[in-house]
Amino acid sequence: MIWVVGAGICRGQITERGKEMLRKADIVYGSRRAFELIDFELKEKRILGRFDNSVFEEIASEGREKEVVVLSTGDPMVAGLGRKFGKMGVEVRIEPGISSVQLALAKLKVDLTEVVVVDCHARDFDSSTLDFFKYRHLLILADRRFDLTKLGDRRVVVLENLCMEGETVREGFADSVEIKSDYAIVFVERDKEVVE
Amino acid sequence: MIWVVGAGICRGQITERGKEMLRKADIVYGSRRAFELIDFELKEKRILGRFDNSVFEEIASEGREKEVVVLSTGDPMVAGLGRKFGKMGVEVRIEPGISSVQLALAKLKVDLTEVVVVDCHARDFDSSTLDFFKYRHLLILADRRFDLTKLGDRRVVVLENLCMEGETVREGFADSVEIKSDYAIVFVERDKEVVE
Numbered sequence: 001m002i003w004v005v006g007a008g009i010c011r012g013q014i015t016e017r018g019k020e021m022l023r024k025a026d027i028v029y030g031s032r033r034a035f036e037l038i039d040f041e042l043k044e045k046r047i048l049g050r051f052d053n054s055v056f057e058e059i060a061s062e063g064r065e066k067e068v069v070v071l072s073t074g075d076p077m078v079a080g081l082g083r084k085f086g087k088m089g090v091e092v093r094i095e096p097g098i099s100s101v102q103l104a105l106a107k108l109k110v111d112l113t114e115v116v117v118v119d120c121h122a123r124d125f126d127s128s129t130l131d132f133f134k135y136r137h138l139l140i141l142a143d144r145r146f147d148l149t150k151l152g153d154r155r156v157v158v159l160e161n162l163c164m165e166g167e168t169v170r171e172g173f174a175d176s177v178e179i180k181s182d183y184a185i186v187f188v189e190r191d192k193e194v195v196e
Numbered sequence: 197m198i199w200v201v202g203a204g205i206c207r208g209q210i211t212e213r214g215k216e217m218l219r220k221a222d223i224v225y226g227s228r229r230a231f232e233l234i235d236f237e238l239k240e241k242r243i244l245g246r247f248d249n250s251v252f253e254e255i256a257s258e259g260r261e262k263e264v265v266v267l268s269t270g271d272p273m274v275a276g277l278g279r280k281f282g283k284m285g286v287e288v289r290i291e292p293g294i295s296s297v298q299l300a301l302a303k304l305k306v307d308l309t310e311v312v313v314v315d316c317h318a319r320d321f322d323s324s325t326l327d328f329f330k331y332r333h334l335l336i337l338a339d340r341r342f343d344l345t346k347l348g349d350r351r352v353v354v355l356e357n358l359c360m361e362g363e364t365v366r367e368g369f370a371d372s373v374e375i376k377s378d379y380a381i382v383f384v385e386r387d388k389e390v391v392e
Contacts, residue, residue: 008211012216015204015211017206075298086305095302096299098292099308102273103292106272106289107290109290111273111275111276111278112274113274113313113314113315119309132331
């Protein structure tokens with residue numbers, strides 16, 4: 001059995017349930033960054049540098065014999081690891097964690113039901129994404145390579161490195177702000193002229 | 197100062213940070229359901245039957261003098277209490293919690309960046325919501341009064357009472373399934389014929 005457990009983004013953000021699963025696990029896999037969020041002892045810890053298919057196959061094979069936890073920063077179902085074990089013939093369950101999306105919404109005081117969350121981490125910005133501005137604000141998970149000028153001259157709030165060193169929140173126009181971190185979230189308000 | 201702290205949906209789903217805030221608070225406000233999720237001592241606990249403006253004003257007034265926590269089931273920024281203190285002249289901070297949306301996505305193994313989350317709790321279904329099917333799956337927060345036939349003959353998954361007594365997950369067609377709980381989430385797949 002494999003549990004993919006969300007570690008949250010800040011220290012102390014893991015849930016009691018998640019903590020219990022980590023403590024019971026025979027093996028815990030995770031990135032260095034994920035393990036930095038955890039301050040208690042584990043039976044066996046395996047630090048992963050990369051998450052590619054061969055790694056997922058190895059974990060799946062362990063999961064057929066043992067209680068395996070994959071520790072995921074944030075939430076496994078927010079641009080996360082939760083879907084990676086799809087067809088590997090092993091039972092996988094997901095335990096949610098606090099995501100960077102939730103931290104951003106908490107700072108912005110905007111509700112999840114007012115936004116569309118878009119994953120532009122190492123991914124192209126689909127032009128149809130702009131259609132959403134008719135209905136909703138956008139919350140874009142972005143990295144340094146994300147091209148803000150695609151948002152035109154809209155006002156944006158760029159939240160970077162939430163709960164990490166160098167946390168910043170900056171406001172400005174999309175064509176004049178720069179993304180400096182690979183852990184960035186860009187909030188863009190919906191178009192106002194459209195009446196629902 | 198007021199902290200709105202997410203309690204999660206299941207027992208043991210509060211984060212360590214949230215727990216610490218509750219322990220330190222002079223007063224904790226919350227619904228009976230929210231307090232049922234908490235199994236540790238609090239300095240002062242005030243159970244709220246209703247959340248109307250006069251209640252929020254009372255809490256805001258306490259918050260100017262004391263450390264006040266409002267315990268919110270789920271996440272305060274998911275169809276939540278987080279925005280209620282907007283213009284009441286008191287500093288409000290939000291501490292995220294696990295929402296029913298996250299539980300549903302974990303069960304469905306669907307990522308947040310593949311859906312649009314719609315709040316139809318005691319609220320009308322906006323016909324423009326159907327436009328989202330061109331781009332995304334829908335995850336609808338619903339209650340017994342929600343009219344599933346608005347979704348046509350689409351396939352739906354109805355998740356009810358997550359982490360409560362009577363938890364069920366049922367699949368079927370929108371025009372033949374019934375919502376039996378006021379804590380329901382309806383997952384509807386996007387339209388397939390559209391190429392992005």
